[in-house]
Amino acid sequence: MRLTLGLTGMDPTTESALQAAFHSANGRLGGRWELASDAEADYVIVDMDSMYGPMSWLRLHAAGKSVVALTTAQRTQADFRLGQPFDANSLGNLLRDMASQAGVPIEVAAPAAEAAPVAARTAAAMEPAPSVPPASPVMAEPAAVAAPAPAPAPAPAPVEAAQPAPSQPEPVAEAAPVPVPTAIAEGSLLDWLANDRLRGRVRLRNVADGLLIDLDQRVYHGPSGLKPLAAHFEGRLESSEFVPVDASTWATESARLGAAMPLARLVWFGNLLAGKGALAPEHDPHRRYLMVKWPQTEREYPKHFRIATVMMKGPALLAEIAEASGVSLAEVADFVNANLATGFAEVEREPEPVDPAKSGSGLFGRLRGR
Structure with missing residues (x-):
């Protein structure tokens, strides 16, 4: 089966880098793929982060093409995703996966540079080890016995000075159970996120699948969809709804919830709901x-x-x-x-005001003044 790949909706520098990565990756895949124009190719890579990428995606999607989104975003509406930045390995993995879905399984060949050391190690392992004559025993010479050093004269015992009575340590106040100011009583989830009311890592209670928020790194772990969180943006949340999370619990629960997503996505969703039309x-x-x-x-x-x-x-x-x-x-x-x-x-920005004193200083202004 002929596998064809096209490139469109990107600047010349990105296209050249993709072509170089393609030739390297395709060599390891046995040359099963071919570059073609976006009109003839079955799979087309589109730079979704460029200005014209989304337009190209819309055109190709309407033409029934399988679109690969080249993007830094973690989610895409295209059929496949190639993360930015990319290299020959990531592009090769993508080409292999797309070929497998098309019913053309491809085995990745090991690079030639790696094959030689493996063969050399195998041959060396099969050769018998050279015999080494046993070494003649060597008798250790007896160590010289050193004369005992004279014992030092005992030093006079120091006179203990009167020590003041130890002071009682001041009691240390325990940290508040919730890392938010006590003066703030409640607000929607958008209020808590947009006004810097939270700090550190917290878990939001009463979320079915779980919602972890890292305010320092500005990311969160939670459901892939946004609509399941709508009730938390439309209702009022008290400070007790946000529970601090320690490092070990965060590692376990964040791994269960999946990759981190930017907190700006929740801010976007909160503002989408706030205006109510x-x-x-x-x-x-x-x-x-x-x-x-x-x-x-x-x-x-x-x-x-x-x-x-x-x-x-x-x-x-x-x-x-x-x-x-x-x-x-x-x-x-x-x-x-x-x-x-x-x-x-x-x-839309207002146009800059024109200074009348400078408006006639150009060529046309001088011509009008004649």
Whole structure:
């Protein structure tokens, strides 16, 4: 079976690095793969972190291609994922897995540089060891007996000085059971996360599958979906809901829950729910908004891809975004709230004021002044 791979939606430097990694990896896979154009290839790698990557993904997905997302994100909507940064080993593992799913199992050949030492070690192990004549015994000479040293004169006993009575140690206050200020009583999960109310590693109570939050590293371990956590963003949480976690318990439970995810994802979700279909009060509904970088869209919200695609084209009013994307105005407002809070979107900037004294200093200004 012919296995073909294409590359698109990336800059020339990334494409050259991928081609070099492909040739190295394909050599170890027996040359079973071939590079082809994205129109002819069955599998196409797309740089999802570039500006035009998501557009390429949408086009290829509609054409029925199997898309490989080259991205630093831990999740993707594409069929396969190649982590960034990549190398020949990671690309080779991906090509082998894709071939296996296509019904073409491939065995990875060991590099030639490693085969020679293995053969040499095997041959050396089969050769008989050379006989070594036994060494003649050597008698140890008796050690000279040293004369005993004269005993030193006893030193006079020191006179003990009067010592003050030991002071009683001051009692050490125990750490509070919850690492949050006692002055803060309650708030939604977004309030606790966005206002730096928590410190260290904590576990949130009453989460079915478990939720661990590391405030120092800004990551969390929990359910892969966001909607199961919606109740904690919409309700009120007291400080007692956050339980400190020691290192050994963290290691065990985080391994069970899976890879760490960025805490910004929870902040994004909290702001998505906070507006309840309306733009947040601090944002002007009469201004235009745009995406400044492509967000990590969630599978639970498939319409967000259409909204982001429209906002990547340039600044627009909320109503214009809703009409162009075919999504309700309430969903657009929620999406804009979430991405403004996490830095993926911004309001259209006002043009810089023009100084009248400098407006006629250019070539056309001089021509007009004649």
